[in-house]
Amino acid sequence: MLVTHRVWRRSALGLVALTVLGGTGYAWAQLSKLDTGITVADVIAPSAKIPEGVSPSSVDQNILLVGIDSRNDAQGNPLPQALLDQLHAGSSEDGGDTTDSIIVVHLPAGGGAATAISIPRDSYVPLAGGLGSHKINSAFSRGKNAAKNQLRAQGLSGAELEKQSDAAGARTAVETVQQVTGLTINHYAxxxxxxxYSLSNAIGGVSVCLNNPVNDKYSGANFPAGEQTISGAEALAFVRQRHGLPSDLDRIKRQQAFLSGMAKKILSAGTLSDPTKLSDLISAVQGSLVIDKGWDIFSFAQQLRGLSAGSITFTTVPVQSLSMATGDGDAVKVDLGQIRAFVKQVTGQAVNGNASTGTGTDSSGGVGRIKNTAQTTSNTEQPVTSNATGCVN
Incomplete structure (x- = not known):
């Protein structure tokens, strides 16, 4: 069954920020500053990169966006404990470097509407690099840990060890997503x-609406029902809350509501024409993102210059069950053939791989077991565009 509610999370905020920065002449003049200050990593295979001399706008592009549950900054340095406390993120030892959000953004050749395809983080799939079948959100951490011992043996330590092992984890995540979707990933962020936290603060908060009040001690989400403006730690709690929601798909709706509101805020509230707000936004983008080496962000922003808030469609790959028992605990059951057919349908792009691959197996070699055979809600609604609003759970 198809579900069309899962949407961008933290990394998508950076991409939307880049997208809307091209909206005014003043903002456009500031974009050249983005070429400095963004951390880069060599994570995309040469065969997947757009050849030199080829205009990016002339070919289909697929960008993998991930939000990492990491307690380090983009340069590999530990985040201050005071900030982690404010974010209800535990200690520097928590998190495990899993990817809490996994989104492929498809940009069609010649321009046109972008499509953001989310993959549920607990989808049980074969991981790249011979790491077995596990939840897809562990591809990054398992790839990172596999490389870390070798890097230590080479004498690396501290921030440099974290940066290089992060790059190895990113390569594993990219290869895994390529295997699952059949798409070639050209860029990574x-x-x-x-x-x-920084990006949501930079835009002065986002308006959201809740159907019911919430008070979750785990994420720090404590909000009344109705419309409200949130930023910083509150924004992070809003999109991270898991406990007390009917299902994880409701958290996905939260993420969608926030990112839709963010795009509207930047486009309509004078952010791009206000020198101070724009400077804050650019600084936040510079300090927040890790992108693939060789990605020309300035040229990318030029390509997206005409993209409006309503021309981004958010959708999710089909899932078969939200509760499949595996050696890694409850997971989301997906079928790779269904995913690839869906991806081809929504992007119009040919995909690689055998569409009859089926589900992954657990690490012991057995097929994952369905603990709850009820399938997810059928796809009776249209995909959501970024100008859609409304109250969420």
């Missing part, structure tokens, strides 16, 4: 907890 990641943001951590602190990045989301």
């Amino acid at each position: 990641a943001v951590n907890l602190a990045g989301f």
